[in-house]
Amino acid sequence: MSAPANSIEPEFSITDLAQELDITTRTIRFYEDRGLLRPARRGQQRVYSRADRTRLKLVLRGKRLGWPLNDIREMIELYETPDGERRQLELMLARIEQSRATLLQQRDDIELALREFDEIELRCREQLTPHHE
Amino acid sequence: MSAPANSIEPEFSITDLAQELDITTRTIRFYEDRGLLRPARRGQQRVYSRADRTRLKLVLRGKRLGWPLNDIREMIELYETPDGERRQLELMLARIEQSRATLLQQRDDIELALREFDEIELRCREQLTPHHE
DNA sequence: CTTGACGTTTACGTCAACGTCAACTTACTC
DNA sequence: GAGTAAGTTGACGTTGACGTAAACGTCAAG
Known part of the structure; x- marks a missing residue:
């Protein structure tokens, strides 16, 4: 181009x-x-x-x-492999799947943490505004 | 044992x-x-x-x-503060907000990466199964 | 022409997060 | 009581991800 x-x-x-x-x-x-x-x-x-x-x-x-630089490099290389042999492409797909798994795990961890923070904040606010019956 | x-x-x-x-x-x-x-x-x-x-x-x-241990310690401390003075509670809310912001940023990063991986995989699969007109 | 801002490479320092011994003690089994 | 398995502390080594400093090049402005 x-x-x-x-x-x-x-x-x-x-x-x-x-x-x-x-x-x-x-x-x-x-x-x-x-x-x-x-x-x-x-x-x-x-x-x-x-x-x-x-x-x-x-x-x-x-x-x-939180990824180490080596992993990041591999990840980025995925973005730039235009075309290759069948063997290459399949290897690439495997790597994508690997990275995706990590990402999904991280996402789950985050969702959990966020919900827990919501709860903690709620209890915290309850303490701040004392409930009078 | x-x-x-x-x-x-x-x-x-x-x-x-x-x-x-x-x-x-x-x-x-x-x-x-x-x-x-x-x-x-x-x-x-x-x-x-x-x-x-x-x-x-x-x-x-x-x-x-990917959090450093110090940050993790602070995060965990949030889980175990039972009750405190108003000043303490407010400080805690601020920390929660801080952690939440980090988490949300991470979540955005993940969502983006996942979508990009989807695209890459798609292009990759197109290469694998050659499209004949 | 010199000064200063910005750039370069090379080398060494540092800090976090562990791994890897070494040199014990304690507890149990044979 | 000798061996072994699991625990302990302490010291040192290692790896990753940069920071810091030295020593030098380049170029435009004063």
Whole structure:
């Protein structure tokens, strides 16, 4: 896919992304070192495309879910495998299923916790507004 | 060696819990060291009540959600504050709100990821069963 | 030309969350 | 009473995820 002539593809510096996403440049470079990002280079300097930015956001989402970087990398790789052999695709499906299982477990945990918090809050509020008969 | 014959309240040894919850005894002791557990003692040995077991399960749920132990400890403390002064209760409500916000964010992240996985899987399956016109 | 902001790599430090011994004690069995 | 199984504390090692500092390059502004 070639870029349309008059559409400007935005570029980002490492500090742009760091500020926007509220992380340090050190962190971004570290993610690159761990194979989570592969920004282009203009000379020495890293140049991030919109796709790179999206990737980074995916990493941060993984982090919020408590996933280790290796798992996050695998997860992200799922997003970018365009096509492959049958064997590859089946392996990919298996990984998706694995990740999905984790996500579903996490979702269940969250639902439970939320309900329990509702109850705790209720009891808490009952204490705050003493019930007079 | 754990269940009393005319059992009213069940007791658990550290290995009981370790085996049941699939963690090591080292881990359980570590959690105690970090203030997440406070089992009773019979002499030197730790004796875990059903409540301790529940607590430990809460810890593991927190772990599955990727929370650090400190946060988990605070979260668990919410479960066990019986009653307090108005000031205390209000502080507690604030903490609940804080935890709830985190949980809701995590839930959103999960829902998004799940949907994206659905899409990826779909494209993946399309590749597997080639569409001939 | 120098200063300062921003970037780079390399190396080492740090903190959390455990694992891995080692060196016991206690309890039970043979 | 010797062995063994399960428990204890204490110290040190390890891994993951960055922080911090050193030493240097680049470029625009004063």
